[in-house]
Amino acid sequence: MTIRLYDTSARQIRDFTPLTPGCVSIYLCGATVQAAPHIGHIRSGLNFDIMRRWFAYRGYDVTFVRNVTDIDDKIIQKSADQGRPWWAIGYENERAFNNGYDALGCLPPTVEPRATGHITEMVEMMRGLIERGHAYEAEGNVYFDVRSFPGYLELSRQDLDDLRQPSGEGETGKRDPRDFAMWKAAKPGEPSWETPWGRGRPGWHLECSAMAHKYLGPAFDVHGGGLDLVFPHHENEIAQAKAYGDAFARYWAHNAWVTMSGEKMSKSLGNSVLVSEMVRQYRPIVLRYYLGTPHYRSMIEYSPEALAEAEAAFARIEGFVQRVVEKAGTVIEPAAEVPLAFAEAMDDDFGVPQALAVIHTTVRQGNSALSADDKDGAAARLAEVRAMLGVLGLDPLDPHWAGESGAGAEDLHGVVDNLVRMVLDQREAARARKDWATADALRDQLGQSGLTIEDSPDGPRWTLGGAR
Numbered sequence: 001m002t003i004r005l006y007d008t009s010a011r012q013i014r015d016f017t018p019l020t021p022g023c024v025s026i027y028l029c030g031a032t033v034q035a036a037p038h039i040g041h042i043r044s045g046l047n048f049d050i051m052r053r054w055f056a057y058r059g060y061d062v063t064f065v066r067n068v069t070d071i072d073d074k075i076i077q078k079s080a081d082q083g084r085p086w087w088a089i090g091y092e093n094e095r096a097f098n099n100g101y102d103a104l105g106c107l108p109p110t111v112e113p114r115a116t117g118h119i120t121e122m123v124e125m126m127r128g129l130i131e132r133g134h135a136y137e138a139e140g141n142v143y144f145d146v147r148s149f150p151g152y153l154e155l156s157r158q159d160l161d162d163l164r165q166p167s168g169e170g171e172t173g174k175r176d177p178r179d180f181a182m183w184k185a186a187k188p189g190e191p192s193w194e195t196p197w198g199r200g201r202p203g204w205h206l207e208c209s210a211m212a213h214k215y216l217g218p219a220f221d222v223h224g225g226g227l228d229l230v231f232p233h234h235e236n237e238i239a240q241a242k243a244y245g246d247a248f249a250r251y252w253a254h255n256a257w258v259t260m261s262g263e264k265m266s267k268s269l270g271n272s273v274l275v276s277e278m279v280r281q282y283r284p285i286v287l288r289y290y291l292g293t294p295h296y297r298s299m300i301e302y303s304p305e306a307l308a309e310a311e312a313a314f315a316r317i318e319g320f321v322q323r324v325v326e327k328a329g330t331v332i333e334p335a336a337e338v339p340l341a342f343a344e345a346m347d348d349d350f351g352v353p354q355a356l357a358v359i360h361t362t363v364r365q366g367n368s369a370l371s372a373d374d375k376d377g378a379a380a381r382l383a384e385v386r387a388m389l390g391v392l393g394l395d396p397l398d399p400h401w402a403g404e405s406g407a408g409a410e411d412l413h414g415v416v417d418n419l420v421r422m423v424l425d426q427r428e429a430a431r432a433r434k435d436w437a438t439a440d441a442l443r444d445q446l447g448q449s450g451l452t453i454e455d456s457p458d459g460p461r462w463t464l465g466g467a468r
Contacts, residue, residue, distance in 0.1 A: 001058060005222070006297060006349050008230065008252040009155050013349050019221050019250060023063070024055045027212045027249070029225035029233065030066040030112070033093035034074035038272035039291060039302070040258035040265035042100045044226050046288065047255040047296040049106040050392060051224075054346050057338075057391050065215045066109040067208060068094055071116050071201055076190055086191055087116075100275035103284040104291070105393045105400050111215055115207040119193045122202055122210045125244055126182055126195075134243040138173025140185025140198040146178050149239045155252065156231040180236050182206040205236035212237075213246055223249035227256050228264065255296045265302065273302060282307060285401050289314040289394055293356050297349075313360075315452065317385070318396050320363045323370060324382040326461075331397060332379050334386035342388050352392065359388050420451065424460045 003016040018024055028048050031041065045066065055062050070090040079086040094114075101108075126142050129135035134148045146152050146160065153160055163178050171181050181203040186192035192199040212220065225234060234252065241248040257264045265272050278287055290310035294300050325331060337343075339362065345354035366381030389395040396402075423442055430438040443453050451462045 001343075001347065003055070003058060003347050004349055005251055005253060008254050014251065016221075016251065018060065019219055022059070022061060024060040024222065025063045025216045025220035026052065026055075026065065026222045026224060027208070027216055027220060028064070028066045028109075028223075029208060029229055030068055030109075031094065031097040032069040032072060032074070033090045033097065034072065034078055036093055036096040037100045037275050038258075038265055039275055039278060039287070040226075040272065041097070042104060042275050043258050043291045043300070044224075044255050045101050045106050046104055046292050048224050048253075049101075050292055050296075050352065051222075051253070051350055052107065053391055053393060054350060058347075062110075063216065064107075064109045065212070066112050067211055068097075068112060068114045069204065069207065070094065070114045071191060072204055080189075096276065100279075103275070103279050104288045105284070105398075107393075113211045113215065115202055115211075116193075118207065118211050118214065119195075119202070121214050122183070122206050123195050125206065125210050125213070125240065126197075128244050129182075129240065132243060132245075134239075135182060136175065137197045138175075140200055141171060141173060141181055142183035142195075142197055142203075143171075143174055143179040144182055144236065144239060144243075145175065146180070146239065147176060149243050151242060152239050153231075153235060155235050155238055158231065180205065180232065182240065205233055206240060208233070209237045209240040209244070209246075209248075212248070213241065213244075218245065219247035220249060222251045222253055224253045224255070227254045230254060253296075256299045258291070258300045258302055260302045262301070282311065285394060285396060286311045286314055292392060292394070293352050295349075295351065295353055314394075317359065317363055317389070317394075319452075319454070320366050320370075321382060321385065321396055323461075324366065324378045325397075327370065327375060328379055332382045332386065334390050334395070335380075335383040336387075338387045338391060339384055342391075346391065355388065355392070359385060362388070420446065420462050424453070424462070428460065 004013050005016045006012070007014045026048065028045070030045065031037065048064075048066075052062050052064050071086065075086050075090055078084075078089050082089070126135060129144065130137065130142070133145075135142055135144050137143075153163070160178065170184065170187060182205065183195065183197065183200050184203055186199040186201070190201065192201055212223070223234070223237075238248060259265060260273075275287075282290075286307075290307050291300065293310070300306075338346075339358055342355045342358040345351040345358065348354075362381050362385050366378050366385065369375075369377035369381060386395050386397065390398065423446060427439045427442040430436075430442065446453055446462065454461050
């Protein structure tokens with residue numbers, strides 16, 4: 001068994017060899033909490049949640065660090081615009097992100113450090129970089145000297161002479177316009193912390209280098225994030241960490257975007273779809289299926305039609321699970337191992353689309369067994385399906401999803417079942433007297449309520465997932 005992972009720095013798929021046998025260390029660039037998350041933000045956390053789950057399935061002890069950037073220019077600007085404390089805006093949106101991660105079934109990180117909680121570590125790293133000649137202070141700002149680090153831009157493969165480094169307001173005193181800020185001098189009314197170079201606040205890039213060093217040490221296995229972070233963020237992280245003396249990340253993994261009309265989903269472009277809005281329209285497990293089943297390096301073009309297709313595809317899986325459980329009269333436990341074809345797909349750069357094809361094939365085999373009244377065969381296929389869905393965080397029988405409707409979900413299901421049965425009984429009576437118009441109208445009415453009605457040899461049954 002060898003997991004193979006596409007490494008952005010090498011531009012190829014590489015065999016994964018952990019730094020420490022039996023262990024995997026992952027650092028993921030998490031939320032910048034200036035606003036509530038849209039589904040593009042949550043996709044990154046979801047993709048790396050699936051990676052983490054597969055590493056764990058393969059027997060690795062996973063340490064997963066996902067940071068929170070709780071101070072930056074946009075948060076400060078929103079604080080000024082809204083007349084609210086910067087920390088209140090940050091914490092409100094941090095909760096929104098965590099609510100989104102939780103709703104979509106992401107496992108909590110091993111640790112989730114905030115930038116403002118690690119000023120001491122940042123000061124220590126800046127001090128070391130200045131001593132080594134890789135950074136300098138100017139007018140209260142601390143900059144990284146990009147020409148002092150020969151490996152700069154190896155990740156993004158750009159030419160330094162052609163580089164136009166993004167620059168922030170107030171970044172004065174640079175020796176080279178391409179140098180980037182690690183620390184920004186305090187401005188009146190802005191939050192600031194004391195350093196040997198005066199009061200100020202962190203630059204965006206410094207925090208991740210410092211926090212990765214604190215929680216994962218000078219070297220770790222996988223650094224992840226969205227594709228848009230390759231430059232400048234990840235490039236600058238590498239420069240800081242390696243110039244400081246760390247080996248830093250051994251593999252770089254980047255997820256692609258969620259797009260709308262071909263453009264990256266972004267609040268600044270006005271084309272974002274908030275997670276909080278989506279979970280009111282679709283069941284969270286369906287959103288997880290929609291965002292998590294394309295390959296993590298493939299773009300997802302958002303549309304209501306694509307979500308409806310995902311909903312219908314997952315309904316076929318979920319319907320099979322429910323039918324076998326009803327037939328067996330008991331819950332079938334997941335198999336101890338996933339099918340070989342599923343494992344081979346996941347080992348090959350976390351090939352979820354190919355793994356998902358194995359799930360659908362197994363579901364079809366299980367449905368055939370049900371049609372043949374082969375209860376044992378159907379139960380065996382369900383055990384395999386549950387094992388595979390569990391790896392993807394999509395097992396509808398998992399306690400997380402069993403309670404996705406909130407407290408009292410089981411009682412509520414019983415109440416709904418009784419009400420639906422009353423309507424189904426009326427429909428059956430209409431069918432018995434050959435009143436097809438009334439029977440069809442009752443079925444359509446249930447469909448408009450978000451239910452799917454299936455006529456089976458054992459009588460009509462209902463599931464969630466009707467017309468919207």
